[in-house]
Amino acid sequence: MxxxxxxxxxxxxxxxxxxxxxxxxxxxxxxxxxxxxxxxxxxxxxxxxxxxxxxxxxxxxxxxxxxxxxxxxxxxxxxxxxxxxxxxxxxxxxxxxxxxxxxQAAPVESLPIRQPQFRIETVNTPAQLQEFDRAAAAGFGQPDDDTVYSTPLLTDPRYDFYFIRQSNKIAAGVQTFTNNESIGVYTLFTLPEHRRKGFAKSLVNHVLSLTPDLPAVTNPSEDSDHLFRNAGFSHIxxxxxxxxxxx
Incomplete structure (x- = not known):
């Protein structure tokens, strides 16, 4: 094992x-x-x-x-x-x-967003993926002129992309990679002007609730470490x- x-x-x-x-x-x-x-x-x-x-x-x-x-x-x-x-x-x-x-694999309830007018959406189209790509770059303070997440990933069953909109623009998002052993939680971001609204916490709980039978893994930043610890992650x-x- x-x-x-x-x-x-x-x-x-x-x-x-x-x-x-x-x-x-x-x-x-x-x-x-x-x-x-x-x-x-x-x-x-x-x-x-x-x-x-x-x-x-x-x-x-x-x-x-x-x-x-x-x-x-x-x-x-x-x-x-x-x-x-x-x-x-x-x-x-x-x-x-x-x-x-x-x-460890364990059930978790999907956490509602504090503001009921917002909802978690899934990337389904190339245009949405391009928007997610640019929003993620902005969330991490990186240039947005280089593609990271390309259209072929939309047909790769291991990948999923989730986001929350505010004012008709992506405010926060997360990307997951799932294999037979685990779900990887990556690219968790919130744009600076939309932080402290519980978006990241809601996104993490959402993706964990979708795969209760699989353990989850990630590499948190200093800023997100507390969030993942509160969600049940531990340093290994x-x-x-x-x-x-x-x-």
Missing amino acids: KSPIDIAIANFVDHCQAIPSSLGSPGSQTTAFSTNQHTLNIPYPNGITIGQTDNQDSQMSQIRQMIAGRPSGAVTSMVDSFSSLDLTPLGFHTLFDTPWTFR GTRTIWLHVPS
């Missing part, structure tokens, strides 16, 4: 392969390492370690191969899933650490984000 952190990593790896693949850049995976050589301007890593420390030699070898295969001048991002590697000798520097969090490990910028 897989451990909670192995379940969380497996969901994250599959999700991080699916996004660039939908944009035309398929990747590859071994038991120790997942890699995607994309040069897309998307916040998804080029490499992710899989498995415990007995795979370190194999992981370091595959990271070297990944770097050697990168286009000239390409920035490379890495997720060390167990914060156990030192990639400094390979020219990487650390960006930050974030937790892996896990919630730490990952380190590394960046390699050619000189």
